[in-house]
Amino acid sequence: MGQIKAICTSETKGTLKHVVHKALFHTEWGIVGDAHAGDWHRQVSFLGHEEIKAFRRRGVLVKFGAFGENIVADGFDFKTLPVGTRLRSGDVWFEITQIGKACHKACAIREQVGDCIMPREGIFGRVLHGGWIEEGDMLEITEEPMPLDAAIITASDKGSRGEREDKSGGKLKEMLEAAGYAVLEKAILPDEQDALEHKLKEFAALGFGLIATTGGTGFSVRDVTPEATRAVCTRLAPGIAEAMRAFSMGITHRAMLSRAEAGICKRSLIVNLPGSEKAVEECLGFILPELRHGIEILRGEAGECARK
Incomplete structure (x- = not known):
């Protein structure tokens, strides 16, 4: 030292x-x-x-x-x-x-x-x-692993204007902290692609292991979170979004309408989650146990996922 x-x-x-x-x-x-x-x-x-x-x-x-x-x-x-x-x-x-x-x-x-x-x-x-x-x-x-940290982005026009409580972002923070993540940043943005891209890049530049978004994954013309995610990611991780949709289909067939994406930007994993508190709890709860291993691989702290 x-x-x-x-x-x-x-x-x-x-x-x-x-x-x-x-x-x-x-x-x-x-x-x-x-x-x-x-x-x-x-x-x-x-x-x-x-x-x-x-x-x-x-x-x-x-x-x-x-x-x-x-x-x-x-x-x-x-x-x-x-x-x-x-x-x-x-x-x-x-x-x-x-x-x-x-x-x-x-x-x-x-x-x-x-x-x-x-x-x-x-x-x-x-x-x-x-x-x-x-x-x-x-x-x-140091030979220690990097701290497991995260940032949250809520995409919501009404939430960004203070007209709606950010329950889904609050649920995300609660679940991530319970799983051992240090949630260091939390932002509420309007459904504007440029603003979302800028914030995703900002958080990835700081190296957060997980950047979780909530909202903006549906069919509305204002739903642009997947587009912002694809624009900043150098590699997509389609299995994560596919897994969430497959799991949610057992709850509601409307899950097929989700356009959520997941991908990698620099050393960060970006995951789009739904906009409702209940759907966040269901989807994140399903994928959360596996995300840590993906982040460890991305950071060079674990081997590949294949099992014997």
């Missing part, structure tokens, strides 16, 4: 990074606003404080960020950590993906002082769970 001494970002590649005292990390992206963030395996770079101090003892005064590092921390010899090592700082989880790299020709610090320690001392990783990190926060190696 060690302390984070600096967080550094740059707006463009090929330039020295500058210190920011607080940064927002997005799941499978990196630091919001950093030029090196993106949908690739080197989303965040790490460099040890001791290595920077050793470089300074050579008579070269370099500031934090000079080597293109995002996070400077003491207590680590980063280059000795194997690929796959997980690091955690508060809500933010990282996985090491690469040790060192070839120094590019336009390296600003190499041009200035003739050497760059990042290729031999630095490491790179991806963000498994997003959140805020501040200078002075602790960074640790």
Whole structure:
């Protein structure tokens, strides 16, 4: 375990990074606003404080960020950590993906002082769970599973205007917390696809294991939750919605009219649930025991689902 001494970002590649005292990390992206963030395996770079101090003892005064590092921390010899090592700082989880790299020709610090320690001392990783990190926060190696967290979105025109009590969202929260989930966010939105997509992306960027929606899955022209879900998901998980419909057909044949979807966005599982409190209790109660295993697989904390 060690302390984070600096967080550094740059707006463009090929330039020295500058210190920011607080940064927002997005799941499978990196630091919001950093030029090196993106949908690739080197989303965040790490460099040890001791290595920077050793470089300074050579008579070269370099500031934090000079080597293109995002996070400077003491207590680590980063280059000795194997690929796959997980690091955690508060809500933010990282996985090491690469040790060192070839120094590019336009390296600003190499041009200035003739050497760059990042290729031999630095490491790179991806963000498994997003959140805020501040200078002075602790960074640790961890083998623990990520906390089982969730966010809830209620799609309801009347609910968003305060004209209807959000009973289905309340039931969702009650059931998820009883099953061991920490429900960290809850939003009530109008039945507008753009607003729903934005909130789904926001919650997925923070890395919530489960994003559960309620409402907006029927035939009304205002029912657009499935469309918003498909728009943000990179992979669908049709078995979940099919299972809910099959189960509900034993209760009411109108279950065939449900257009609910389920899918994966970054490291989050999104599941559309019905808009009534009773239907939420029935459908979520049926699928809930299996969702945890799916989330564990998505997070790389469990094997596949096949049984012998």
